Amino acid sequence: MNKHPSRLLRRPLAVALLVALVAPGAAFAQTAREKALEARVAELERQVQLLVSGQQTQQTQISETQTQITEVKTATAATAAAPADGKPKIQTAPILPAGNPGSVFTYGGFIKLDAMVTDTSDGRIADGSSGRMFYVPSTIPVGGPAADGGDPYTDFHAQFSRFWLSADHVTEGGDKLKGFVEMDFFGGGSNALAGNEIATNTYAVTLRQAYVSWNKWLAGQTWSNFQDTAALPDAVDFVGVTDGTVFVRQAQVRYTSGPWSVALENPNTTMQAYAPNAAAAGARTTTGDNNVPDLTARYNMKGDWGHFSVAGLLRQFKSGDNTDSGGAVSVSGKFNLGDSDDIRYMGNYGSGIGRYMAFGLGSDVMQDASGDIEAMNGWGGFVAWRHVFNPKLRGNLMYSAAAFDNDVALVGWGVTERSQSYHANLIYSPLPKLDIGAEIGWGQRSLEDDREGDLKRVQTHVKYSF
Incomplete structure (x- = not known):
């Protein structure tokens, strides 16, 4: 049976219109999802960076504290070895090593x-x-x-x-x-x-x-x-x-x-x-x-x-x-x-x-x-x-x-x-x-x-x- 030429023309046109209408929506949906993922990745990266930065700060503080402790010990030892008059002390160890502690x-x-x-x-x-x-x-x-x-x-x-x-x-x-x-x-x-x-x-x-x-x-x-x-x-x-x-x-x-x-x-x-x-x-x-x-x-x-x-x-x-x-x-x-x-x-x-x-x-x-x-x-x-x-x-x-x-x-x-x-x-x-x-x-x-x-x-x- 022969179809009318106008019907034949309308069908491809409808398909084209459907494609034209659906394709931008699909593209739009894909772009939004990607952006959401990118945003989440960026947030995770930021949080990781904060953690790394905090750890580095903490490590720096620990290192500084250890340095200060070492300096204090060194200063204390120097003070004990060299009193105010600048002369070295004779006593550098417990004077009663065999005695009761605190004697x-x-x-x-x-x-x-x-x-x-x-x-x-x-x-x-x-x-x-x-x-x-x-x-x-x-x-x-x-x-x-x-x-x-x-x-x-x-x-x-x-x-x-x-x-x-x-x-x-x-x-x-x-x-x-x-x-x-x-x-x-x-x-x-x-x-x-x-x-x-x-x-x-x-x-x-x-x-x-x-x-x-x-x-x-x-x-x-x-x-x-x-x-x-x-x-x-x-x-x-x-x-x-x-x-x-x-x-x-x-x-x-x-x-x-x-x-x-x-x-x-x-x-x-x-x-x-x-x-x-x-x-x-x-x-x-x-x-x-x-x-x-x-x-x-x-x-x-x-x-x-x-x-x-x-x-x-x-x-x-x-x-x-x-x-x-x-x-x-x-x-x-x-x-x-x-x-x-x-x-x-x-x-x-x-x-x-x-x-x-x-x-x-x-x-x-x-x-x-x-x-x-x-x-x-x-x-x-x-x-x-x-x-x-x-x-x-x-x-x-x-x-x-x-x-x-x-x-x-x-x-x-x-x-x-x-x-x-x-x-x-x-x-x-x-x-x-x-x-x-x-x-x-x-x-x-x-x-x-x-x-x-x-x-x-x-x-x-x-x-x-x-």
Whole structure:
């Protein structure tokens, strides 16, 4: 069947119009989708860029912080190695590597030069004797009317220079620990040339104190609990008031609670040998036979007025199978008389007090013909007045004495009955911790037969404490 030509023409035209209308829409839809995708991609790229940028910033900050930490450490190390004065520090590691962490280490002492001229009436004190270094009453020669001390003699020495070390620690629980050791150079030499005045004047280090304390307990060597070191006067001599002073350092175990302290201390007995009515004293011996420690107890009172202390001592004496016992009491203190003056004092009395007083001027016990021993009574004391003229100058006046009740029927007439001494000094401190002192002293030792020997001494010292 033939179709009309107009229909045939309209059909292609309709198709063309349809294509013309649909094609732009499809193209438009494709373009919108692509744009949306492009927009999303662009947003993702932006967010990634922000993340990368943030990470780079963070990394930069970390690097800068690390650099700053390194700089601080370097500066700290430099400061430690080079303090303000520009000198390098000796200490670059823990000073107590084997000690408790956090322990505090301290060090101190003094350098002391002593120079003295001595004049004795009844013979010379032997060179090298302790009596040539400081006042020791038992070394004063007593030789009777015919004795001659000769010309005065001079001694210089630095043996009493001293140093100490201390390590203190407080635990997390509040417990207090302390280790302390103190030494000087008075005690002899360590080789053939040591301890003499020929060439080197070399002297050995000697132990003074060595103890550990924890809270209220102390164990080791230190001053006897029977001794009040706080009452000692300000002397140029090592002690000054030696005659009437309790003076002992020894091993012990001590407990302190408030003003009270008790201790068990190393026992020892000094014995005067049996020598009935002899003109010369019999030998004095020291025994290590004791099996009961010395018991000491002390009570202290302190205030703005000064301090007061009273102490007691109980002892066993033993020589072989022979024993005796004794006891003593000591009262001491310091009384302030205003800002510039004070009085210091000590009084001691007891049975068998000999070893504890005046560096053993008297014996603890006497021996009879059968070998039995008997404790000997003794007493002693001192008084000292200290006056401060100004912040740099001070002075002291001192008197000291001791006596012993010897039975001459047992020990003879040649033993020491008593001693006494006077001392006066001036001490000048031109710079902090530096003392320059001068002291004059007179001492006397008397025997039971009334023979006496005198000592006169002028002593100076230069002392720097640190």
